[in-house]
Amino acid sequence: MKQPRWWIKPGGQVYRDLVLGKWRTREQGTTDSSGQFKLRGFKGSYAVEVKRGSDTRTVQATLADGGSRLDVKL
Numbered sequence: 001m002k003q004p005r006w007w008i009k010p011g012g013q014v015y016r017d018l019v020l021g022k023w024r025t026r027e028q029g030t031t032d033s034s035g036q037f038k039l040r041g042f043k044g045s046y047a048v049e050v051k052r053g054s055d056t057r058t059v060q061a062t063l064a065d066g067g068s069r070l071d072v073k074l
Helices: 010-022
Strands: 044-052 055-063
Touching: none
Parallel strands: none
Antiparallel strands: 044 055
């Protein structure tokens, strides 16, 4: 049986572009001399990966109204 084809409508494409692209926060960088890394992001849930040498730790975090602070120790 032949699989049906489907096409995304223009509104669906706009949704995909915003939610899966523009509204995603993908930041990377290094900490400053005090061990801090600051960024601006969209409210929501995040998986934060922290690396130091060969040690890596991934923690879940939530960015809320007014900002959030996340302390990760390696």
